[in-house]
Amino acid sequence: MDVSDLxxxxxxxxxxxxxxxxxxAEYRGRLGFAAxxxxxxxxxxxxxxxxxxxxxxxxxxxRLAGRPQQAVAAGGAITLPRAPDGHYYLTLQIGxxxxxxxxxxxxxxxxxxxxxxxxxxxxPDALAYVGxxxxxxxxxxxxxxxLQDVRLGPIADATLRAYVTEGDMRGSLxxxxxxxxxxxxxxxxxxxxxx
Numbered sequence: 001m002d003v004s005d006l007x008x009x010x011x012x013x014x015x016x017x018x019x020x021x022x023x024x025a026e027y028r029g030r031l032g033f034a035a036x037x038x039x040x041x042x043x044x045x046x047x048x049x050x051x052x053x054x055x056x057x058x059x060x061x062x063r064l065a066g067r068p069q070q071a072v073a074a075g076g077a078i079t080l081p082r083a084p085d086g087h088y089y090l091t092l093q094i095g096x097x098x099x100x101x102x103x104x105x106x107x108x109x110x111x112x113x114x115x116x117x118x119x120x121x122x123x124p125d126a127l128a129y130v131g132x133x134x135x136x137x138x139x140x141x142x143x144x145x146x147l148q149d150v151r152l153g154p155i156a157d158a159t160l161r162a163y164v165t166e167g168d169m170r171g172s173l174x175x176x177x178x179x180x181x182x183x184x185x186x187x188x189x190x191x192x193x194x195x
Contacts, residue, residue, distance in 0.1 A: 076155065077194040079190055079192050080193070090152070090193075092151065092152055093150070094148075094150050094160075095120060096149070097119060097120055099112075099116050099172060102173050104174060105175075105179060107175030107176065109133070109163050109175045110147075110172075110175050111133075111165060111169070112145070112162050113169040113170070113171055114169070116171075116172045120147070124143075127145070127164055128143055129165075131144060131163065140165045141165070142164065143166075145161075146160070147160040152193070162177075181195065183195070
């Protein structure tokens with residue numbers, strides 16, 4: 001515990017003593033009523049906190065209007081609305097399996113998370129991690145894989161080079177190896193990909 005933590009703890013202790021003193025003075029002779037009131041407010045506070053926590057979890061998980069879905073426009077262009085977290089997400093069909101990617105125009109390669117690699121039938125533990133990539137978190141070892149039958153709406157590619165990293169990632173990244181095949185327009189809160 002450092003000095004700032006000790007100061008905060010002292011402040012909270014003084015606040016607690018002052019609040020307890022006020023309750024004892026205000027509800028003298030009616031402590032049962034004070035306890036019931038405090039319990040009721042405590043339960044209301046816990047219910048609000050639980051509701052807020054669940055709401056945030058649902059939004060971050062993308063299952064509740066938190067993550068708008070891509071749409072195929074006339075002419076085959078793919079429109080990606082910006083998600084509430086400020087990023088764009090895109091779902092590719094790879095070998096008939098949907099895989100969600102974070103669209104990352106700053107990334108060179110397509111990078112699969114270990115979980116997504118497993119879903120596609122790739123065993124990350126059996127790969128040879130002979131490559132390296134520089135990330136915001138430092139250097140990571142990578143293994144090259146080839147994805148078959150990659151589809152985005154009406155657009156199909158027979159193969160796509162991708163990498164699996166040795167480290168854990170929250171999700172897969174869609175870099176310029178794939179995005180470079182498209183004309184990219186960003187306007188307001190929409191990204192449009194077209195060929």
